[in-house]
Amino acid sequence: MTDLNAAPEPANPTAGTRQVPDRVSLDGVEERWDAAWSAQDLYGFDRTKTRDQVYSIDTPPPTVSGSLHVGHVFSYTHTDVVARYRRMQGAEVFYPMGWDDNGLPTERRVQNYFGVRCDPSLPYDPDFTPPFEGGDNKSSKAGDQLPISRRNFVELCERLTVDDERQFETLWRRLGLSVDWSKTYQTISGDARAVAQQAFLRNLARGEAYQAEAPGLWDVTFQTAVAQAELEARDYPGAYHRVAFHGADGSKVYIETTRPELLPACVALIAHPDDERYQHLFGTTVTSPLFGVEVPVLAHPGAEQDKGAGIAMCCTFGDLTDVQWWRELQLPTRSVIGRNGRLLSETPDWLTTEAGQALYGELAGKTTFSARELVVAGLRESGDLDGEPVKTQRKANFYEKGDKPLEIVTSRQWYIRNGGRDAALRDELLARGAELDFHPEFMAVRYENWVGGLNGDWLISRQRFFGVPFPVWYPLDADGEPDHSRPIVASEDQLPIDPSSDVPAGYTAEQRGVPGGFVADPDIMDTWATSSLTPQIAGGWRSDPDLFERVFPMNLRPQGQDIIRTWLFSTVVRSHQEHGCLPWSDAAISGWILDPDRKKMSKSKGNVVTPMDLLVEHGSDAVRYWAASARLGTDAAFEVGQMKIGRRLAIKVLNASKFALSFGTVELDPALVTVPLDRAMLAGLADVVDRATASLEAYDHTRALELTETFFWTFCDDYLELVKDRAYGDGAGADSARAALGIALDTLLRLFAPVLPFATEEVWSWWREGSVHRAAWPVAEPLRAAAADASPSVVSAAGAALAALRKVKSEAKVSMRTEILAVTLDVPAALRSDVELALDDVRSAGRATGTLELATSDGESVVARDTTLGEPVTRG
Numbered sequence: 001m002t003d004l005n006a007a008p009e010p011a012n013p014t015a016g017t018r019q020v021p022d023r024v025s026l027d028g029v030e031e032r033w034d035a036a037w038s039a040q041d042l043y044g045f046d047r048t049k050t051r052d053q054v055y056s057i058d059t060p061p062p063t064v065s066g067s068l069h070v071g072h073v074f075s076y077t078h079t080d081v082v083a084r085y086r087r088m089q090g091a092e093v094f095y096p097m098g099w100d101d102n103g104l105p106t107e108r109r110v111q112n113y114f115g116v117r118c119d120p121s122l123p124y125d126p127d128f129t130p131p132f133e134g135g136d137n138k139s140s141k142a143g144d145q146l147p148i149s150r151r152n153f154v155e156l157c158e159r160l161t162v163d164d165e166r167q168f169e170t171l172w173r174r175l176g177l178s179v180d181w182s183k184t185y186q187t188i189s190g191d192a193r194a195v196a197q198q199a200f201l202r203n204l205a206r207g208e209a210y211q212a213e214a215p216g217l218w219d220v221t222f223q224t225a226v227a228q229a230e231l232e233a234r235d236y237p238g239a240y241h242r243v244a245f246h247g248a249d250g251s252k253v254y255i256e257t258t259r260p261e262l263l264p265a266c267v268a269l270i271a272h273p274d275d276e277r278y279q280h281l282f283g284t285t286v287t288s289p290l291f292g293v294e295v296p297v298l299a300h301p302g303a304e305q306d307k308g309a310g311i312a313m314c315c316t317f318g319d320l321t322d323v324q325w326w327r328e329l330q331l332p333t334r335s336v337i338g339r340n341g342r343l344l345s346e347t348p349d350w351l352t353t354e355a356g357q358a359l360y361g362e363l364a365g366k367t368t369f370s371a372r373e374l375v376v377a378g379l380r381e382s383g384d385l386d387g388e389p390v391k392t393q394r395k396a397n398f399y400e401k402g403d404k405p406l407e408i409v410t411s412r413q414w415y416i417r418n419g420g421r422d423a424a425l426r427d428e429l430l431a432r433g434a435e436l437d438f439h440p441e442f443m444a445v446r447y448e449n450w451v452g453g454l455n456g457d458w459l460i461s462r463q464r465f466f467g468v469p470f471p472v473w474y475p476l477d478a479d480g481e482p483d484h485s486r487p488i489v490a491s492e493d494q495l496p497i498d499p500s501s502d503v504p505a506g507y508t509a510e511q512r513g514v515p516g517g518f519v520a521d522p523d524i525m526d527t528w529a530t531s532s533l534t535p536q537i538a539g540g541w542r543s544d545p546d547l548f549e550r551v552f553p554m555n556l557r558p559q560g561q562d563i564i565r566t567w568l569f570s571t572v573v574r575s576h577q578e579h580g581c582l583p584w585s586d587a588a589i590s591g592w593i594l595d596p597d598r599k600k601m602s603k604s605k606g607n608v609v610t611p612m613d614l615l616v617e618h619g620s621d622a623v624r625y626w627a628a629s630a631r632l633g634t635d636a637a638f639e640v641g642q643m644k645i646g647r648r649l650a651i652k653v654l655n656a657s658k659f660a661l662s663f664g665t666v667e668l669d670p671a672l673v674t675v676p677l678d679r680a681m682l683a684g685l686a687d688v689v690d691r692a693t694a695s696l697e698a699y700d701h702t703r704a705l706e707l708t709e710t711f712f713w714t715f716c717d718d719y720l721e722l723v724k725d726r727a728y729g730d731g732a733g734a735d736s737a738r739a740a741l742g743i744a745l746d747t748l749l750r751l752f753a754p755v756l757p758f759a760t761e762e763v764w765s766w767w768r769e770g771s772v773h774r775a776a777w778p779v780a781e782p783l784r785a786a787a788a789d790a791s792p793s794v795v796s797a798a799g800a801a802l803a804a805l806r807k808v809k810s811e812a813k814v815s816m817r818t819e820i821l822a823v824t825l826d827v828p829a830a831l832r833s834d835v836e837l838a839l840d841d842v843r844s845a846g847r848a849t850g851t852l853e854l855a856t857s858d859g860e861s862v863v864a865r866d867t868t869l870g871e872p873v874t875r876g
Helices: 029-040 071-086 104-114 150-175 190-207 260-265 274-279 320-328 354-363 368-382 423-437 441-453 528-533 535-537 545-553 561-579 611-618 620-630 640-660 674-698 701-727 731-750 757-767 782-788 793-812 829-837 839-846
Strands: 052-058 093-096 097-099 116-118 146-148 184-186 207-219 224-226 231-246 252-257 264-272 285-287 292-297 313-314 390-399 407-416 437-439 472-475 516-521 554-560 584-590 821-827 848-857 863-869
Touching: 029 150, 029 757, 052 071, 052 731, 071 093, 071 097, 071 150, 071 584, 071 611, 071 620, 071 674, 071 701, 097 150, 097 535, 104 116, 104 150, 116 150, 150 184, 150 611, 150 620, 184 190, 190 207, 190 528, 190 535, 190 561, 207 231, 207 863, 224 441, 224 545, 224 863, 231 260, 231 368, 252 313, 252 640, 252 757, 260 264, 260 313, 260 354, 260 368, 264 274, 264 320, 274 292, 313 320, 320 407, 354 368, 423 441, 423 561, 437 441, 441 561, 472 611, 528 561, 535 561, 554 561, 561 821, 611 620, 611 640, 620 640, 620 701, 620 757, 640 701, 640 731, 640 757, 674 701, 674 782, 674 793, 701 731, 701 839, 731 757, 731 782, 793 829, 793 839, 793 863, 821 829, 829 839, 829 848, 839 848
Parallel strands: 052 093, 097 184, 116 146, 264 292, 437 584, 554 584, 821 848
Antiparallel strands: 207 224, 207 407, 231 252, 231 285, 231 390, 264 313, 285 292, 472 516, 821 863
């Protein structure tokens, strides 16, 4: 390996605005170059460019609810590599940064940070001061949190997110993201709220948005509806109960259920139409135990013959299968579970027997767990429980942020059509997915599977406080009841609005909440209903149509694989509905970061690593190297060792560059390159440029890095060693070496620039004007012209010959500067002509001052024999 520091100190180059430093270092490069780039507005977007000149990126807005983790660094580095490459390819890159600051995560953080909770019934206090600030709050229990008005709560959310965003930007700058920091947005800003509300109003006008009273998934802890995309199926302990229903002839029909507390909500027994055991029951009725309600026995192909008794009770609603049967078989609604997760307090009117009403009176207001115990006790006493419950682990649906199983309750919610109940729309959205270029390609299947498996429209309303409110009011009738069939909608020129404080046209503030007046829609939009519009928000769809024309449809959506079903799909839905096209042409899907136990890193699991310490300890280029070493769509282990390799590479770039620039003014004239070894090196570099460029065009940054790095280490270990003496000499041979070194350095810095932005910019500043990140991406043609007909194999063959000479000295335990007075090199026939072309450089680098003979061998490697060494040189 070359000891570049051992070379004599040459004169500094005269080209460029700076000189090569006496000592090279990565210390402080991040702060220095971030400041310089900001002062130069190096990554600012030039909005005079036309759409065909622009490469636009729909950057993921990170959730502002605490801190970034190393998984963010991983995936955002991938995007930045693309941005830097495209910029060097001549595109004007639109690379904004957003902050996803609405929704439940922010609310929970504000509750814990300030010790408050939202109570919409309370009035606004303009002088409110929170009881706690961050670490001063010792409790996160709701009972210990101070209730405040919705407006006060939202103000605290906005206040905290500003602080978080500042910290996020500091980290992103340290990482070297080439973002245009003048193009930032918030998903809760006035402009974002206006975009989300305008898109919703247009969905509503076209019939794509609608409101319905329907069964939906409900989280009893957070008191909000939950969409299909937010579900997690988890194991949950339960028990099967074998329960008897009674036929008209006194016979018993047994079903097995894990939820006997839903017996009062039973509307039918259902079996498969081909199940011979129940053919005679189809079209008849049976009576439910304890409650005495007569229900039909029906056939449906969704019933599983080999599960339990093969016949199931359908309740409204125990699970999503119940919802499907209820809808397709047009069954009545008999809900008994309320939004609080307890049984409704009023006895349902369909319970008509005295015993049924009395039992329900005991169940009213109970949790589902307590109600289950009472019902099981009643079944045991009546003899309708066959045997004892059998414990099992069942799959239950959970809200992804919750810790209790979801219930299905009937409520009025807003929906957007997404193909879940419309086959024609589903086919259109599948066709959109087929148009989209996924990287890696296999990720397209996840999109197809999600769209094909949808069973309902997109639920977009949430019963929360910090988010985009629906721009809707309802008129109140003479009794003060809202008329949901005649919503009062805002006009687009009024947006953004908050219906809880703004007044609809034609009304006065005094008419709020009184008969004949109006009432605001109390809900906010799901966070994905806003985030699905990031191309429109970042691109200025509503506020800056000139900009929007220059950046939309965008080129790239980079994101994680776990939100294909949410963010990617929902963005496709909104763009298809509003613009009739895809929102972007390509989607780059990152894999996950795995901890040492091969588990996905996530905040919820508590196994994340805070990235700022890593950036400080190893350097940003080193961390970026680790991230870029993983391909899109591939999970990667968190490896500090890989970061150490990245730091070693960045330092080597500095040292190798210092050597290449150590000969005075750098000449980049290809005509000066005349020596076969130099031409061979440039021929190999030309191949790397072609292959690395093709890889980056295919969104394979890892392959491009591998190719460049492999060449670079060979360049350092073999080529620099071989030409060092000649480069320090005089004449055409020295000119050839120096020009080749300069051309190679110029090319390699540009190849490395997207991954190692700080080290490459540092070196570029030693000898070139401007920034490497605004330099043109290298092309192979000038390198091939300089290389003429040389073969890259000359460098590797000469390197093998030098390695053979060095091995002799290593085995003799003498300094590499020890002269070789005589030696014979056995060279494989395939390498002989290549070694001969570089023999003078091999002699010089190997200190072979005496006789050196070549012999053709049948072996596969170069071997030195019959060696005579000169007087050993003292090491050091």
